Amino acid sequence: MTVVTLPQALSFRLNRQHLTKPAADALIAARTLIGAQAQVHSAAILQLRARSEAGAADGDIDRALYQDRTLVKLWAQRSTLHLMQADDLPMILGLRREHVQGYHNWYAKEGLSADQVETLVTAVVQALEQGAHSRMDLSRRLVPILGEWARPMLEHSWGGIIKLACALGHVCHGPAEKACGEGAREALFVHLGQWLGHSLTVPDGRTAMADLARRYLAVYGPATPADFKKFVGFYAGPAQQAFADLGKEIVPVTLSGKKAFVLEHDLPALLAAEPVEGQINVLGLFDPYLLAHADTGQYLEDRFRPAIYRVAGWISPVILRQGRVVATWTHSRVAGPNGTGAWAVQVTPLERVYKKELPAITRGLKRLSGGLPVSVTGV
Template sequence: MCRAAAVAAGAVSGQRKTALSIRPAGPMMTAITLPQALSFRLDRQHLTNPAADALVAARTLIGAQAQVHSAAILQLRARSAAGAADGDIDRALYHDRSLVKLWAQRSTLHLMPSDDLPMILGLRREYVAGYHNWYAKEGLSLDQVDTLVAAVVQALEQGAHSRMDLSRRLVPELGEWARPMLEHSWGGIIKLACALGHVCHGPAEKADGEGAREALFVHLAQWLGRVLVVPDARTAMADLARRYLAVYGPATPADFKKFVGFYAGPAQQAFADLGGEIVPVTLGAKKAYVLERDLADLMAAEPVERQISVLGLFDPYLLAHVDTGQYLEDRFRPAVYRVAGWISPVILRQGRVVATWTHKTVAGPKGKGAWAVQVTPLERVYKKELPAITRGLKRLSGGVPVEVTGV
């Protein structure tokens, strides 16, 4: 099955290397100002209009990026009316299973609503050929890849396993050649099993014999209690593009390509497949696209004076567009987009980055924890903005006391 999926995905990708045309722009494209675009995105991402709960926020964002689990919690807290308590998110992940942790767009871990998994897995099938290319460079044959995936799935059908559990169980059966891709810290063979819809992250992490934390993996269909019907990749990409534009628009196919972390051809095809659902606008001097049904809301969007938003690590707001100059001066990029792909926590004023922040937990009143926050301004931050910044930080902290310096 893996080999067939790889061949199919490779064929599809090969067919899409040529840019596909999108409905040509008319002579009178609507001009959208940057403040309008940022205001629209802030509202659609629940940064000015909080979501009812973390699940709604996660669905709106098309998942919360979670290679650092606590960062995903902050992304959902920033957008939830009640601040998204840890217990509520744990309940959604491990009891209700309305949220699922797995590799999604950009091959990055996300907390994803389970209702969105068919669309996401349709997208993930497009990554299969790339994984096979990687495994081939590591010396694995297609037969070995198929054998490994089948062995992992069979083991997970019998219960949750960590990477090291799988290695201890399967290497004696398969041989030492299997060990590197079972123990690989970036997912190894488990990433392919996830892309094929077999695997997701499980109930929690466990400590190994040396006290380190190990992620647990489970069989996806067993975890959800149902088998998912996955659409074809082209349908999934169009559905995802529609959802993306509703929240991150106005945007271009290149922006969408960055968001999904895939080739240009499928991204352009997805916009083309939306056909009359999207219309071109000008954003600055550049052409972008928005859903036609959202054009009136976009034109009516108005910035809220000195509106402050506080965002945590890896926030999707900062990951959805090629031109980050829309919300961050180029000279400040190194402070936000750091080495090894780390994205700093930031403070926005009317959608533009004006500061970064860090925190450490210290002893608070009555011995309880508190956040000691250091704000590092990139532009001038005013004392009168401190109450709004503190409220935003307190929402992210889960309600513990917050002490702010640097403003």
């Protein structure tokens, strides 16, 4: 097998993820990443800004989400919220429908019968056909009709019955949020077909998994079926089958002494990839770069894992040098000149970070801030 060095692999991934040369806009970046993880909405914006020319403005992303609807927010891989390019929804829904039985198993453990689950999904879809609703809106509307048994799965903070309705292709997040008192805000859900203005033709799960594996390898390769399994948050069998279904489209390589795979037509680009001397990238929370491989030792020393992969699935914002994590960072919003906002950033080095790297770090942070002034300490 062809031997690929780790610097080649990291350089290839940086190139393909628009971290060497930014994409023309946030929509291209979202498609390349196969979605920006949006469990925290602002984190998804940072992921897209890091990969877009001049950063991605909030207004541009809002326009794509709520007016053009070329971006759609819904539960995708790993059962987590993502901002997905609308054209990718058939593939993602094909994947999500493979999770349906898992949802039914969970509902059964919570005491719901199959008939109750079907009743709830139908009721939610019918309510959303009448307009956008929050979880509490749905509960206030449906519990008096269905009974108290319906309340827990309608109000469940991790999605409850709405996650299943989303996986079946009925639901997505809608027009931003609504205020619900004391400064709190509630997510609004809409009927997916009505929101898009058309229905979707969803491929079978096996076809969707193969399509997704092809897209994944083009951006996150070289990789193994175990890496792909982590990325999609699915079972090992379907992940391995997806690689098998790609057949001669993929070729094995040796990376760090282990077998991995890359698309055959990408092998020349992988072997030609060279690290950019001193390349610095600043990434925000939950960045897909840190979520795509089971072997995190490729870009992070094991002793630093607790600083990045934190409790409750929290993924820290990081600074990369030539694709390897060298620091984490946090920021607070402060008053800037002329009454504008600014970022005060604290960098926590994991390895030595050099003073000469401060300009590149500051430029990366300013891109993520949307152009606000940035002050940095810790370097």
